[in-house]
Amino acid sequence: MTAALALVPMALLAIGTPVFLALLAGVVLALMFFVPMQPLVLHQTLFGGLDNYALLAVPFFIFAGELLSTSGIAARLVRLVLALTGRVPGSLGVATVGASAMMGAISGSSAAAVAALGKTLFPKLTAGGYGRERAGGLIAASGAIDIVIPPSIAMILYGLAAEQSISRLFLAGILPGLLIAALMSVLIVYIAVRQGIPRSGGFDFREIxxxxLGAFWALLMPVVVLGGIYQGWFSPTEAGGFACFYAIIVARFIYRSMSFADIxxxxxxxxMLSAQILIIVAAAGALTWLLTAQGVPQALVAWIQALEMDQFTFLLCVNAVLLLIGCVLDPTSAILVLAPLLVPIAVSVGVDPIHLGVIMTVNLAIGMFTPPFGLNIFVAQSxxxxxxxxLYRGVLPFVGVQIIALLIITYMPGLSLTLGAAN
Structure with a gap:
């Protein structure tokens, strides 16, 4: 039965079947031929998987990201970061990374950041000496930071699948996200110095x-949303609703950059995007329920323990597997399917589930711009x-530097747990 649950979805994914149908096919076959249960159980499990209050945070943050990506917020953030980094070699590339990190702290949607920053920065990067391939690769790779920096939709889903605190996961993602941004910035400065890419300007206090002032209301949003969560004013789900309300007020009445029709x-x-994610949530929930009911996680834990695999080796294997899976599967599907299986094994070898959540998120963030099926590549292409x-050629240097960041994050758990343990 376990082989059917694994092989059938993999075969269907290989021929281009939608993810939710591939997952459901394995469950349906198992119920038809291996598990003596009534078909009604599948319906109950599908709807039961969506009956979770915390899941409301996903469409809320997606809506907030859509509002901010189409309201001109990206241009304001780019202007601010450029003003702060104008004297740095490769300042325009560094500004791209910085603006992407800021977009992540506002929306948590990688695709939204790539779309918004691509429209704003690609012509400037191309004209500024970066070349079309490197400019496109930089934009696609920078967007991956957005699912690590809180509020992160990927971490919300991991928290639900692994039954971990979403607030702690948000805190745990701050330092790793900043590390990725810092290492990417170092690489850009090195490339700029080596190839003589000019600075975009100098230090001008008035421009800063x-x-x-122009970006003030946008910058205030993550402060209010994340501060409200950690001060106990509202839950992560309620914070998502507040983020939507805040984004509408700022875009429509303060910046006046969106009409009601635009909203x-x-x-x-x-x-539409929420429906795509939630139908995968439902299908993955059914698969997880069936695997758990058949004792697959417990069997995997026993198998790993029998191998006497130490923590270092386990994490190395997890990274290798997740990097490969991230190349062909979107983060939502990978997290919902793999988190319930990996968490018990991680705990058995002494890995904190919060740390594992950050490792999974960073791995799958890299997969978002890794050939052949990285979502950010397709968004950047459009x-x-x-x-x-x-774009494949353009992203390769940034894949390397983010893998270095991944190894640091993996084997220095304090980077994730210093803040993640504070809540």
Whole structure:
């Protein structure tokens, strides 16, 4: 039965079947031929998997991300980061990384950040000496930071699948996200110095002041949302609703960059994306229930213990597997399917589940811009006009530097747990 649950979805995914149908096919076959249960159980499990109050945070944050990515917020953030980094070699590339990190702290949606920053920065990067391939690769790779920096939709889903505190996961993602941004910035500065890419400007206090004032309301959003969670004013789910309300007020009445029709269109786009995620949640929930009912997680724990695998080796294997899976599977599907299986094994070898959540998120963030099926590559392709092969070449240096960051995050758990243990 376990072989059917694994092989059938893999075969269907290989021929392009939608993820939720591939997952459901394995469950249906198992119920038909291996597990004597009534078909009604599948229906109850599908709907039961969605009957979770915390899941409301997902469409809320997606809607907030849509509002912010279509309201001109990205341009304001880029202006501010450029003003702060103008004297740094490769300042425009560093500003791309910084603006992406800020977008992540506002929306938590990688695809939204790539789309918004691609429209704003790709022409500037190309004209500034980066070349089309490197500019597209930088934008696609920078967007991966957004699912590590809180509020992160990937970490919300991990928290639900692994039954861990979403607030602690948000805190645990702050330092790893900043580390990735810092290492990417170092690489950009090195490339700029080596190839003579010019600075975008100098230090101008007046420009910094004006840019900060222009981006003030956007920058205040993560402070209020995350501060509200950690002060106990509202839960992560309620914070998602507040983020939507805040984004509408800022975009419509303060910046005046969106009409009510634009807000409705953003809501429709968010509803479509939320439906795509939640149907995968339902299918993955059914698969997880069946695996748990058949004792698969317990069998895996016993198998790992029999191998006497130490923590170092286990984490190395987890990274290798997740990097490969991230190349072909989106983070939502990978987290929902793998987290319930990996957490018991991780605990058995002494890995903190919060640390494992950060490791999984960073691995799958890298997968979002890794060939052949990284989502960010497809989004970048649509906004830049580059071919997939051009983007593949453009992202390669950034894959390397983020893998270095992943290894640091993996084998220095204090980077995740110093803040993650504080809540």
């Amino acid at each position: 002041r004006d840019a900060a 409705v269109r953003a809501g429709a786009n968010a509803a 906004v830049t006009g580059l071919s997939a092969h051009e």
